[in-house]
Amino acid sequence: MKYSEVNFICKGGEAWHRDVLMHDLADIGFDTFESNDKGFAAYIASEQLDLPALESLLIHQPVGFEVTFTVREILPQNWNAVWESNFEPVVVADQCYVRATFHPSKPAYPYEIIIDPKMAFGTGHHQTTSLVMCYMLEESFDGKEVLDMGCGTGILAILAAKMGASRIWAIDNDPVCIDSVLENRTLNHTPQIVAKCGTADLISNERFDVILANINRNILLDQLGRYAQALPEGGVLYMSGFYEGDDLEALKVAGADVALTYDSHRTLGGWAAACFRKKG
Structure with a gap:
């Protein structure tokens, strides 16, 4: 799959204006973001890039916040070079060390995850990934069955496996992500991960003790009913990819409609x- 890099130059406005713009870009298909001195770069599968929709979005930015952009198509090998030149190890909650194959090991940490991201999302750098990982590190996964929905590189599935989960499904609708999960599964010696390419339809007849879904608000809202059906009473759903405020409130309302009770939330950047927990 070919990807496009869209470089956004931002002038004026506040830092949160960029965050809101990234959120809106995720709603129209962008799946990875990298900040820089002038704004940020965003990545999207070339076939999903809708320039009229992008231009319409930018027209409606707040007064005083000016955004221009340029587009270039990138090849997979160029993406890998970008990641290797910028990917630094990450430590999450002082317990989990995330590194690439070209970084040294640090066995002093309770959990070490090796990720070669290729073109898939999820290295622990993004706030949404680290937020879910922080939740996970407070959870017991011993013997549990876990779903990582919208798995990207499979980093959340790998952490669940290293924390003792007995069976993990890692699902993404992008074949590149599935290839990444399979490679990272081997690197981390976590054979209990089953990688599947597809949508939430795949879980129609399945049950999971814990569901991890780091996607975006609209997809989460669309799939909440599926998650609820797949969870037993007392099952846990951890979600990210959205903002506090209207996004969270919408998820609370939609969750209550399918017997998912809001438990807590946390924020970062x-x-x-x-x-959320499944009610009886």
């Missing part, structure tokens, strides 16, 4: 993650 404007992004939010939340825990």
